[in-house]
Amino acid sequence: MLKKPVYLDYHATTPVDPEVVEAMIPYFTSVFGNAASRNHSFGWSAESAVETARKQIADVIGANPKEIVFTSGATESNNLALRGVAEMYKSKGNHIIVGRTEHKAVLDTAKFLETQGFQITFLPVDEFGMVELSVLENAITEQTILISIMAANNEIGTINPMEEIGKLAKEKGIIFHSDAVQAIGKIPVDVQKWNVDLLSLTAHKIYGPKGIGALYIRRKSPRVRLSPIMFGGGHERGMRSGTLNVPGIVGFGKAAELVLKNLSTEPERLYKLRSRLHAGLLAKLDETKLNGHPVKRLPNNLNVSFAYVEGEALMMAIPDIAVSSGSACTSASLEPSYVLKAIGIGEELAHSSIRFGLGRFTTEEEIDFTIEKTVEAVNRLREMSPLYEMAKEGIDLKTVQWTAH
Amino acid sequence: MAYGTKVIDHFEKPRNVGSLDAKDSKVGTGIVGAPECGDVMKLQIKVNPQTQIIEDAKFKTFGCGSAIASSSLATEWITGKTVDEALEIKNTDLVEELSLPPVKIHCSVLAEDAIKAAILDYRKKNPESETLNIAVEG
Numbered sequence: 001m002l003k004k005p006v007y008l009d010y011h012a013t014t015p016v017d018p019e020v021v022e023a024m025i026p027y028f029t030s031v032f033g034n035a036a037s038r039n040h041s042f043g044w045s046a047e048s049a050v051e052t053a054r055k056q057i058a059d060v061i062g063a064n065p066k067e068i069v070f071t072s073g074a075t076e077s078n079n080l081a082l083r084g085v086a087e088m089y090k091s092k093g094n095h096i097i098v099g100r101t102e103h104k105a106v107l108d109t110a111k112f113l114e115t116q117g118f119q120i121t122f123l124p125v126d127e128f129g130m131v132e133l134s135v136l137e138n139a140i141t142e143q144t145i146l147i148s149i150m151a152a153n154n155e156i157g158t159i160n161p162m163e164e165i166g167k168l169a170k171e172k173g174i175i176f177h178s179d180a181v182q183a184i185g186k187i188p189v190d191v192q193k194w195n196v197d198l199l200s201l202t203a204h205k206i207y208g209p210k211g212i213g214a215l216y217i218r219r220k221s222p223r224v225r226l227s228p229i230m231f232g233g234g235h236e237r238g239m240r241s242g243t244l245n246v247p248g249i250v251g252f253g254k255a256a257e258l259v260l261k262n263l264s265t266e267p268e269r270l271y272k273l274r275s276r277l278h279a280g281l282l283a284k285l286d287e288t289k290l291n292g293h294p295v296k297r298l299p300n301n302l303n304v305s306f307a308y309v310e311g312e313a314l315m316m317a318i319p320d321i322a323v324s325s326g327s328a329c330t331s332a333s334l335e336p337s338y339v340l341k342a343i344g345i346g347e348e349l350a351h352s353s354i355r356f357g358l359g360r361f362t363t364e365e366e367i368d369f370t371i372e373k374t375v376e377a378v379n380r381l382r383e384m385s386p387l388y389e390m391a392k393e394g395i396d397l398k399t400v401q402w403t404a405h
Numbered sequence: 406m407a408y409g410t411k412v413i414d415h416f417e418k419p420r421n422v423g424s425l426d427a428k429d430s431k432v433g434t435g436i437v438g439a440p441e442c443g444d445v446m447k448l449q450i451k452v453n454p455q456t457q458i459i460e461d462a463k464f465k466t467f468g469c470g471s472a473i474a475s476s477s478l479a480t481e482w483i484t485g486k487t488v489d490e491a492l493e494i495k496n497t498d499l500v501e502e503l504s505l506p507p508v509k510i511h512c513s514v515l516a517e518d519a520i521k522a523a524i525l526d527y528r529k530k531n532p533e534s535e536t537l538n539i540a541v542e543g
Binding site for chain 2: 383386389
């Protein structure tokens with residue numbers, strides 16, 4: 001029996017896996033110590049749990065546990081990475097490169113640094129949302145101290161050429177940071193192979209709890225140093241003060257362990273379901289455009305524009321399915337998605353985009369239900385769309401004089 | 406965003422979806438908005454030349470739920486009204502009836518514009534209608 005509503009917004013967040021909840025519970029009540037209490041068993045037990053989790057998380061990305069610093073989530077990790085490097089290395093240079101399709105936590109931090117005297121290059125991407133190596137190389141100057149490029153995009157799922165970017169950054173002696181929150185568990189992540197120096201992670205995208213994340217900080221070749229952005233008790237080797245969220249960390253560790261265990265099977269399963277969804281929609285709907293890279297994309301991501309139908313209306317027409325849209329009407333800013341803008345699909349199609357995000361608990365039955373309901377809704381809305389009518393009459397919508405408002 | 410029940414009702418059961426023959430002299434067509442802004446409304450009226458009463462109204466809208474609801478309600482309201490009465494409908498009336506939140510007010514503005522554009526088109530096609538109207542009133 002299909003349970004409604006169907007959740008297909010796994011890029012936004014994920015439910016906590018029951019195994020993770022199970023692992024966390026003792027750390028709220030019985031093992032409640034402060035991991036920084038060095039002189040009694042309550043503290044030692046908490047510290048030991050934290051160190052186990054640190055190793056579980058390090059293992060997912062091929063790092064040393066000592067290279068993991070816990071934060072409140074990827075927003076903080078991104079802030080710490082960019083601001084921490086900027087502050088620490090400002091005597092070496094004042095230029096930072098970030099991708100144009102980065103998460104706001106990177107973009108807005110970069111914009112803040114711009115007000116602090118740093119030069120920021122917002123690197124354009126190709127039509128699939130991918131960073132082009134030659135463009136990146138041309139953007140590098142003598143002053144460049146940091147490159148921040150996400151592993152995989154949260155809206156369109158495009159995967160960047162991480163090894164190539166890492167190699168280039170290493171050759172030029174520039175610190176390379178990556179926001180990898182969407183990539184973990186979907187593609188192999190290896191900080192050595194990627195030559196990445198800083199990597200932002202979060203638990204809630206991998207079936208762990210909200211409010212806990214981490215920043216990987218390379219210790220060897222090169223040893224990366226960061227200025228803290230929070231001051232206090234000097235936790236996490238002075239890079240992130242604040243009492244450790246032990247239950248959260250334990251949950252994050254368990255979630256990481258499960259992700260690693262499933263890495264050989266889960267991406268393939270998601271890929272099959274995603275392909276089924278895409279094929280099912282394409283078979284029954286014309287003028288449906290895939291946004292993002294056709295091949296180099298997360299196996300759980302499908303972002304499509306249904307021409308002549310507005311995204312928010314489409315979401316409203318499928319109330320039993322939770323998805324998201326790049327339409328302006330769904331954003332607080334009333335601007336359509338900047339990611340879709342960056343790949344140049346045109347505002348009209350940006351308004352018509354829907355992001356389907358699949359995950360661990362997605363079933364074939366849910367996918368078939370989603371195909372059926374989405375096709376129904378798109379057809380119904382197209383029947384009441386003046387644009388669809390005009391297009392069917394052979395009117396080129398680009399030649400129409402619209403009254404922009 | 407959570408919607409009011411009236412928006413949902415109009416969205417799920419939109420009134421007067423469709424098209425009238427734009428070439429008919431009794432029909433006025435208004436198309437407002439732009440695809441890149443995320444909403445386009447086409448609103449059409451069929452006017453009785455003798456009475457100036459809008460006997461039929463149809464719409465098609467590309468836009469969010471509130472835009473669809475606003476145009477659906479607009480067609481419902483103008484049907485049976487004279488052209489002059491229809492011109493008195495204000496976007497704020499639609500906002501109130503549908504309990505639209507501030508971010509959706511532009512949808513109601515667009516619906517008001519669509520009514521006006523349709524009437525303007527009708528009057529362009531029937532230049533005598535305005536004098537006739539005055540004559541009726543006088």
